[in-house]
Amino acid sequence: MTADATLPDSLPEPHIADEQIQLVDARNRPCGSARRAAMRRFRFWHRATYVVVRNRRDEICVQRRTLTKEVFPGGLDLAAGGVVGAGEAVHVAARRELAEELGIRGVPLRQVGEFVHDAGGNHIFGSLFLVDHDGPLTLQAEEVAEAFWLPPAEALALDGVTPDTRQALQVLLAGGALETGR
Numbered sequence: 001m002t003a004d005a006t007l008p009d010s011l012p013e014p015h016i017a018d019e020q021i022q023l024v025d026a027r028n029r030p031c032g033s034a035r036r037a038a039m040r041r042f043r044f045w046h047r048a049t050y051v052v053v054r055n056r057r058d059e060i061c062v063q064r065r066t067l068t069k070e071v072f073p074g075g076l077d078l079a080a081g082g083v084v085g086a087g088e089a090v091h092v093a094a095r096r097e098l099a100e101e102l103g104i105r106g107v108p109l110r111q112v113g114e115f116v117h118d119a120g121g122n123h124i125f126g127s128l129f130l131v132d133h134d135g136p137l138t139l140q141a142e143e144v145a146e147a148f149w150l151p152p153a154e155a156l157a158l159d160g161v162t163p164d165t166r167q168a169l170q171v172l173l174a175g176g177a178l179e180t181g182r
Helices: 036-042 090-102 152-157 163-174
Strands: 020-024 030-035 046-054 060-065 080-083 110-119 122-132 144-150
Touching: 020 036, 020 046, 030 036, 046 090, 046 163, 060 090, 060 152, 080 090, 090 110, 090 122, 090 144, 110 163, 122 163, 144 152, 152 163
Parallel strands: 046 122
Antiparallel strands: 020 030, 046 060, 046 080, 060 144, 110 122
8 A cells, every 4th residue: 555545435343452541631630541442432531652753864654554443544643652551651652652563672762742632532642752763664463554754744745644643743843853963
């Protein structure tokens, strides 16, 4: 598939991981936990990590979500990451998600910002990270259908980008964290 691939008429049944998610209140204070399905159904506030992966050509890694993802199946992610587990620190969740989704381990991870994504029934406090990586990627078959590299402006111009990762990249660009001169 390429960046402009179309989705089939019917999607496979979504897979929803059975894990405990850290819930927070509208001020990002921990207030309990819930299974992922309940968090989605009741649209609870929660935390998520967003790890933008940049190569030495200043391109970012774009991932196509599998068709079995429960949210935005087949969509494009401009960052690796995901929800924070109950009792899990955001930097630990970011490292875990980066390793799971793209197979990237043992590289410096830099926290570069935070943002709130409150749209489309999603209520997220996002923690934004940046990592430089030029090595191989090992895609998680259950979550990532393909990955490719694009300059940030081209990635933002793609159709089908998930709204939260679009916002994450926009925050990163506005803060100047992707400017060259590492």
